[in-house]
Amino acid sequence: MDFNFLNQKDQTDKGKKNPKKGGFSGNILSAVLFFMLITALYLVVAGDGKVISEVAISDLAKSVSAGEVKNILVEGDKLTITYQNDEVKTAKKEVGSALSQTLFNYGVTKESFAKTEIQIKNESGFGFWLINILPFLLPIIFILIFFWYLSRQVKGAGMQAFTFGQSKARITDPNDKNNRVTFKDVAGCKEAKEELKEIVDFLKSPKKFLDIGARIPKGVILTGAPGTGKTLLARAVAGEAGVPFFHLSGSEFVEMFVGVGASRVRDLFKMAKKAAPAIIFVDEIDAIGRTRGGGFGGGNDEREQTLNQILVEMDGFEPNDKVIVMAATNRPDVLDPALIRPGRFDRKVLLDLPDRADREAILKIHAVKKPLAEDINLKLIAERTPGFSGADLYSLMNEGAILAARENRKKVFQFDLIRAIEKVMLGPERKSHLLSKKEKEITAYHEAGHAIVASVLPHADPVHKVSIIARGNAGGYTLKLPLEERRLQSKKEFIDDIAMSLGGYVAEQMMFGDITTGPSSDLSVATNIARAMVTRWGMSDVIGPIALVDSPGQRQYGDPAEKEFSETVSTKVDAEVSRIINDGLKTAEKVLNEHKKAFTAIALKLVEVETLEQEEYEKILTAHGILLKKKEVIAPPEGTV
DSSP, X not given: OEEEGGGOOOOOOOOOOOOOSOOHHXXXXXXXXXXXXXXHHHHHHHOOSOOOOBOOHHHHHHHHHTTOEEEEEEEXXXXXXXXXXXXXXXXXXXXXXXXXXXHHHTTOOHHHXXXXXXXXXXXXXXXXXXXXXXXXXXXXXXXXXXXXXXXHHHHHTTOOTTOTTSOOOEEEOTTOTTTOOOGGGSOSOHHHHHHHHHHHHHHHOTHHHHHTTOOOOSEEEEEESTTSSHHHHHHHHHHHHTOOEEEEEGGGGOOSSTTHHHHHHHHHHHHHHHTOSEEEEEETTHHHHBOOSSSTTOOOHHHHHHHHHHHHHHHTOOTTSOEEEEEEESOGGGBOTTXXXXXXXXXXXXXXXXXXHHHHHHHHHHTTTSOBOTTOOHHHXXXXXXXXXXXXXXXXXXXXXXXXXXXXXXXXXXXXXXXXXXXHHHOSBOTTXXXXXXXXXXXXXXXXXXXXXXXXXXXXXXXXXXXOSOBTTBSSEEEEOOSSOOSOOOHHHHHHHHHHHTHHHHHHHHHHSSOOSTTHHHHHHHHHHHHHHHHTSOOOTTTOSOOOSOOTTOOOTTOOOSOOSOHHHHHHHHHHHHHHHHHHHHHHHHHHHHTHHHHHHHXXXXXXXXXXXXXXXXXXXXXXXXXXXXXXXXXXXXXXX
């Protein structure tokens, strides 16, 4: 299976928070348990937990007369009686009458009464009031705790009952040096930074623009492939200008309740105006800014209301508001025309994938806090990573450091970064994926077929590495890289790429007389290229220079289905695709037959060592008379220096 950088798709990184454990029933149970705990504490405060029997006042009078009572504690109308045998009982006297008078009425003599110790406790103090008031407070406390748990549960479920309309924007303080980003922290993107310097100048000194009658753009939209640094560049603008940075995602506006998104938009702009000069940055604005109405994906009232409120807020800006709205998206084709018209997001800044020089600069930034060995050559790494985004390069440097740490080394070496490139592209090595002897031979000849065809055909990229070690979904891979950076690809290059993709298929059929499932991805790549040549790029003599389908991602929501041509044309397209594939098969078969010795030598070497680096691979090619591809040096015109 070969790997072509030019067809590499960028990866995005997003992540989600784990949901909270427990639910409403769990919180109710906790509230009940808490209430039971408070009740138990009350019982402890109210008494010592012992069961005390109560006696009649007449029986108490008899015990006093008999000299059986040691002590009587009087607490209002409550009597606590301690007998000579230390037994404790309670009794109640008449309210408003003295204990002595009550006992005298029951026949107790003054002599007997005098032998009994009488203690009177005043009905006052904190304990008294707590014991008497707590029974009334407990239900109120329980109700309050219940509602507290309920509101907590509601908020935790994402409903946010008390903060529906408040903005969720994260604010970066310009004085926070730890989180401040400037243009120095953003490598590459030269043209984009030049476009955005005007925004920085306006935020720093708006007077010179206003004096001359110039109006700075109200909105700037950053477009580009995922991982090209759109968010980082927006933060750098705020850092350069030294203004507050309000950052949130487009999806954070929309909730299940109608009107919440519009309310959050109003709150966001209100906050930004108070903090002016400031920058509002909406990431992934296509979540709310898609074309309104019609077709699948449209008709969401809440999303459309949110979008309408954004349009209104941007129209309401005065020239002296000093608030710039920035947004980022990798789907500018689906945005509503009203959003990107002049007066709103009227400036579009495109961020391309970095070229070789930019990749080297990005690698240097990510290498600042990493201890690099003396053999590190970032220029070589930049040359080996065409098609990598800024996020891919960050991941590459991080994976290199992880590999070094895993092997208990204190520095990152060049071979760590080389291995990291393949890991980022294809995934980790599957060392547990052991091949049988037969499968190993098939894979070796398969990859050798790719490599030889790529090395012989003049318009195919040169091979840098061949391996039969499984990575990701690939049982083996052939790594080929262009000799120089290119933005365009010719018809001849596509034809050679198709033949190279089919090299493994032809090799299996030639050497084993059978075909495995190994070439499945190769066939898919070749077919897609051939169909795109016919239907998109006008590279077919039969169909002619006609674009039968749009580029991927260019179709608007609600537009007709992709197929917009007749069955007759469809038949011609299928026939032309089949012809291109068959021509590629013939080309691959011809190359492998003509260079069968080199083809066999590479396959046998792969069976032996499993991996061939560029230097060793090219030695085999040279030994069999295959010329190596070199970068063409174009001489300057005569008469120029």
